[in-house]
Amino acid sequence: MNMNFTADTDTTSSADAQILDTVDRFIRERVEPRAQAIDADNVYPQDLHDEAAALGLFALAVPEAYGGLGVGLRTRLKVIERLARSSGTFAVIVCTVPDGLDPLRAHGSEELKQKYLPGVASGELMPAIALSEPSGGSDVAAMKTTARRDGQSYVINGDKTWCTHGSFADFITVFAKTDESAGHRGITAFLVPKDTPGFEVVRDEDLACLRGSPQSTLRFTDMRIDQSLRLGDEGEGFRMAMLAMDDARLNCSAQALGIAYRCIYEATEYAKQRVAFDRPIIEFQGVHFLLAELCTEYSAARALWLQAIDDFEAGPTRQSGVIGSMAKNACTAIGMKAPVEAIQILGAAGLSTDLPLERMMRDSKAYQIFDGTTQIHNWIIGRHLQREGLPFD
Ligand SMILES: Cc1cc2nc3c(=O)[nH]c(=O)nc-3n(C[C@H](O)[C@H](O)[C@H](O)COP(=O)(O)OP(=O)(O)OC[C@H]3O[C@@H](n4cnc5c(N)ncnc54)[C@H](O)[C@@H]3O)c2cc1C
Structure with missing residues (x-):
């Protein structure tokens, strides 16, 4: 290749x-x-x-x-x-x-x-982050995991799920409620070493996407950790999780763009050499318009992503967060569309596991779900429009 x-x-x-x-x-x-x-x-x-x-x-x-x-x-x-x-x-x-x-x-x-x-x-220690719970991932403030203060320590109880690499991570940032009556202001972050008594790996989930990089369901039962393992102050966890998402959505966009690029490349190369009705299929308008659309949407999404990176590096603001949400939705949309349409252009061969397209189609769906679903990012963008107006000049 x-x-x-x-x-x-x-x-x-x-x-x-x-x-x-x-x-x-x-x-x-x-x-x-x-x-x-x-x-x-x-x-x-x-x-x-x-x-x-x-x-x-x-x-x-x-x-x-x-x-x-x-x-x-x-x-x-x-x-x-x-x-x-x-x-x-x-x-x-x-x-x-x-x-x-x-x-x-x-x-x-x-x-x-x-x-x-x-x-x-050095690659010897693997971190993970445990925010999502079996009862829901988008509504972070509704989490059920609790951390009760007991002298110089906290006692954590609850279940987390979809925790990437949770079953073999060396330490996990766990979010839990230190004040159940305070909504999102009652959430606190803790660093939990994997050998902490009360820490249990329930199972690795079997997902269609990103296979080989497992998502784990975890259970904490009277898991006691020293207060020195608290990250930031009590009640700061929600803000920390949102700030982590600012960086994560740019990361997620990068993955979707990578997949889109590869799929557009594979489809273009194939369409140039595959012959039907005595001519390369790229000469059919139905095929080359499709490739042109993919190429344009990819380039527009990538330009927005580069702008989001620049804005974030200049200092995260509410506006840079909204640009990041728009970039995530644009990149993950073309990340999903490109493999689906590339498979269409390759016909049956596109579905073969000899080629990467069907794998990329499965992987790409995950990008529209983790680090904030498409709907949650649309909600963030819409709320900004309502409260503060357009996020650009
Ligand atoms: C591959 C993968 C890796 C992951 N890794 C991690 C990880 O390392 N750590 C971690 O904590 N989590 C992780 N997650 C979980 C991920 O963050 C959640 O799946 C995500 O936040 C959505 O939560 P949910 O799946 O519970 O869906 P829900 O929150 O139950 O949502 C279900 C549906 O309702 C929609 N919805 C919810 N609220 C609204 C609203 N207000 N308006 C419109 N629509 C709405 C959603 O968009 C979605 O379509 C991972 C998920 C995947 C797939």
């Missing part, structure tokens, strides 16, 4: 270009040949994890002071985008680190950061 993984339209510094070159080689030589098998076997690819760790991919989201690489957000997200052009699963494996780390990075004590961040940077 001679796909141009490095196709890019915006500028990158030479140091960052070097990182992206290294990543492109790793993808071509190591990830691409394994991508279908990771999905089929549904087993976490620990050997590729170790190779990615040696390349520093888990250090991308860690500050330099704790062993990280200190690269900019744009480059970190482009790494995720490129990985997703080959394997949605491996992109999630790398991007779960920033998602799971955000509350510790922003609100952890110096002692906790020293204890955990260097291990994350």
Whole structure:
């Protein structure tokens, strides 16, 4: 396959270009040949994890002071985008680190950061984040997990679900209610080491998407943790979760864009060489208009994503959050449409597991659900329009 993984339209510094070159080689030589098998076997690819760790991919989201690489957000997200052009699963494996780390990075004590961040940077420690519960994920304020203060510790009880890598993460950021009467203001975040008594992995769920990167259901029964493991103050958890989502939705968009790019590429190459009625099918208007639409929607979504990254890096505001929500919805929409239409262009061959398109169609659906569903982001955008007006000049 001679796909141009490095196709890019915006500028990158030479140091960052070097990182992206290294990543492109790793993808071509190591990830691409394994991508279908990771999905089929549904087993976490620990050997590729170790190779990615040696390349520093888990250090991308860690500050330099704790062993990280200190690269900019744009480059970190482009790494995720490129990985997703080959394997949605491996992109999630790398991007779960920033998602799971955000509350510790922003609100952890110096002692906790020293204890955990260097291990994350080296790929030895895996973080996870547990917000969603069996009773619901979108309505965060309705969570049922409680953390009752008892002297110098907290006692946590409740169930969490869909926790990416929850069954083997070394530590998990758990959100729980310290004040059940205070709605979203009663939520607090805690860092829970996996060997804490009362921590139980109920099961890994068997999902159609992102296979090999499991989502786990967890149970906490009288799980006692020291107050030093609380992240931030009591009641700050909801705000922390929303801030983590600002970064996560850009990450999720990167994955959807990666899949869209690959699917448009595969469909275009196929349409140029597949002959029907004595001519390449790309010459039929029904096919080339479809490809033109995909290409245009992809480019527009990616431009919005780049703007959202710039706005977020300039300092998160309510407006940058809304641009991020619009980018997430635009990117995940083309991320879903591209594999569906690419399969249409390939006909029956598009559904073959020899090609990545059906896998990418399954993976892409997840992007419209996690890190805030499409409807929740539309709600955020609509609320901004109602209260503050248009989110652009
Ligand atoms: C692959 C994958 C990985 C995940 N990883 C994690 C993780 O690491 N940690 C974690 O905590 N969670 C994780 N999740 C869970 C994810 O965050 C939730 O699935 C998501 O928040 C939606 O929650 P839900 O599935 O309970 O759906 P619900 O909240 O029950 O929503 C069901 C439907 O109702 C709609 N809906 C809800 N409220 C509204 C509204 N106000 N207006 C309009 N429509 C509405 C939703 O859009 C959705 O279509 C993951 C999910 C997946 C699929």
